[in-house]
Amino acid sequence: MEEVEIPQYFLCPISLQIMKDPVTTITGITYDRENIEQWLLMAEENTCTCPVTKQLLPRDTALLTPNHMLGRFIRSWTICNAEKGIEQIPSPKYPLNKSHVFRLIRQVNNPELYLEALRKMVTMISENEENRKCLDEGGAIKAMVFFLLRSFKEGRFIMGIEEALRIFHLVWSPTDENKQLVKENHDLIEAILWILKSRKMCNNKNQVVTIKTHAMLVLKSVVSVSSTNLLTSLTRDFFQQMLDTLRKNSNNYVSQQATKAALHVLIDACPGGRNRLKMIELGAIFELIELELSNNEKRVTELVFSLLSHLCSLADGRAELVKHAAGIAMVSKRILRISPATDVSAIQILGLIAKYSATKEVLMEMLRVGGVAKFCMVIQADCEAYLKKKTMEILRAHNNVWYNSQCVQIYILTRCPGQ
Numbered sequence: 001m002e003e004v005e006i007p008q009y010f011l012c013p014i015s016l017q018i019m020k021d022p023v024t025t026i027t028g029i030t031y032d033r034e035n036i037e038q039w040l041l042m043a044e045e046n047t048c049t050c051p052v053t054k055q056l057l058p059r060d061t062a063l064l065t066p067n068h069m070l071g072r073f074i075r076s077w078t079i080c081n082a083e084k085g086i087e088q089i090p091s092p093k094y095p096l097n098k099s100h101v102f103r104l105i106r107q108v109n110n111p112e113l114y115l116e117a118l119r120k121m122v123t124m125i126s127e128n129e130e131n132r133k134c135l136d137e138g139g140a141i142k143a144m145v146f147f148l149l150r151s152f153k154e155g156r157f158i159m160g161i162e163e164a165l166r167i168f169h170l171v172w173s174p175t176d177e178n179k180q181l182v183k184e185n186h187d188l189i190e191a192i193l194w195i196l197k198s199r200k201m202c203n204n205k206n207q208v209v210t211i212k213t214h215a216m217l218v219l220k221s222v223v224s225v226s227s228t229n230l231l232t233s234l235t236r237d238f239f240q241q242m243l244d245t246l247r248k249n250s251n252n253y254v255s256q257q258a259t260k261a262a263l264h265v266l267i268d269a270c271p272g273g274r275n276r277l278k279m280i281e282l283g284a285i286f287e288l289i290e291l292e293l294s295n296n297e298k299r300v301t302e303l304v305f306s307l308l309s310h311l312c313s314l315a316d317g318r319a320e321l322v323k324h325a326a327g328i329a330m331v332s333k334r335i336l337r338i339s340p341a342t343d344v345s346a347i348q349i350l351g352l353i354a355k356y357s358a359t360k361e362v363l364m365e366m367l368r369v370g371g372v373a374k375f376c377m378v379i380q381a382d383c384e385a386y387l388k389k390k391t392m393e394i395l396r397a398h399n400n401v402w403y404n405s406q407c408v409q410i411y412i413l414t415r416c417p418g419q
Contacts, residue, residue, distance in 0.1 A: 021092035101138030152191035165214035263303035285320035305345035332371035
């Protein structure tokens with residue numbers, strides 16, 4: 001292969017490689033953008049200097065000026081020398097600016113241009129973090145909310161809803177402006193439910209899963225910042241849809257992401273006692289136990305147990321868990337097997353049952369399925385002191401029922417008064 005002499009001014013002073021995106025610093029030296037941005041990122045505060053001149057440089061990458069003329073020379077030269085083995089360099093993709101964002105947002109309101117505008121936004125978000133921030137600051141969240149509400153109120157499941165949901169999810173940040181937009185937005189909740197229930201979205205299974213997943217992720221973001229007023233007004237239909245999302249069957253296309261998002265939504269809605277009661281009446285305890293019995297992901301287990309501990313704070317919730325043939329056994333089995341967070345929730349659940357729903361049959365069930373043995377193991381395991389204390393209280397409270405158990409020994413019930 002013929003050796004090609006590369007012009008010296010095409011090379012980045014840092015990497016000594018051909019520059020793909022030349023930018024000039026305030027010292028007048030041109031570098032490849034990726035290299036100088038990495039240099040600025042790694043430099044310590046107040047000691048950042050130009051690699052060539054050693055003059056002080058601000059760390060703000062916004063002060064780097066694209067050297068368009070040199071970039072065009074380099075790209076032209078690589079094309080001319082492609083046959084000699086020189087790799088061609090594509091035109092760099094520059095970060096968005098506010099005026100471009102505003103133009104795209106205006107196009108979202110145009111029936112002929114909206115779809116292309118939405119797809120451009122999705123592409124730009126995927127290119128770099130600066131584009132995501134620019135879209136957020138330019139009002140993309142507000143534009144997506146209005147787009148979804150318009151589709152909902154017109155009752156038309158149009159093309160672009162998937163992109164709008166994706167943009168909302170990827171751009172969302174809990175700024176004061178964004179929170180103010182959604183925290184009391186009952187219509188937005190209804191619009192997302194409409195999307196989740198729609199049978200007109202498409203016939204492609206994978207696309208259905210994608211749309212539902214992004215709808216649930218958007219709902220998770222909205223509910224996480226919703227006002228108490230909005231949370232207390234959530235309907236039975238809302239909770240039924242969340243439980244339907246947890247249900248696994250051949251006709252219910254649900255991703256693991258959507259499952260976790262639904263669990264987050266239900267947990268965030270729990271502070272209201274009425275909401276917990278609605279969930280219980282709709283069969284949440286049964287669905288959660290069935291979900292966990294077929295689950296093999298740690299994070300899902302932690303969320304399931306967190307939600308169960310909320311629901312078991314009510315008598316109806318405890319009654320439903322005890323009624324399920326695998327309820328107590330499933331909770332007991334997970335102790336010391338999953339994570340400290342799961343242990344806390346599991347002990348909380350069994351502690352509530354042992355304190356408020358402790359019939360002799362229930363206590364003997366705990367003994368039979370290994371719950372009592374797990375209590376003894378927690379006391380001897382490397383667990384937090386407060387958790388050991390809670391477990392000791394449960395054992396002592398029902399010593400008269402469990403005293404014949406081989407695992408409940410007198411020295412465990414009486415030792416370590418501080419535990």
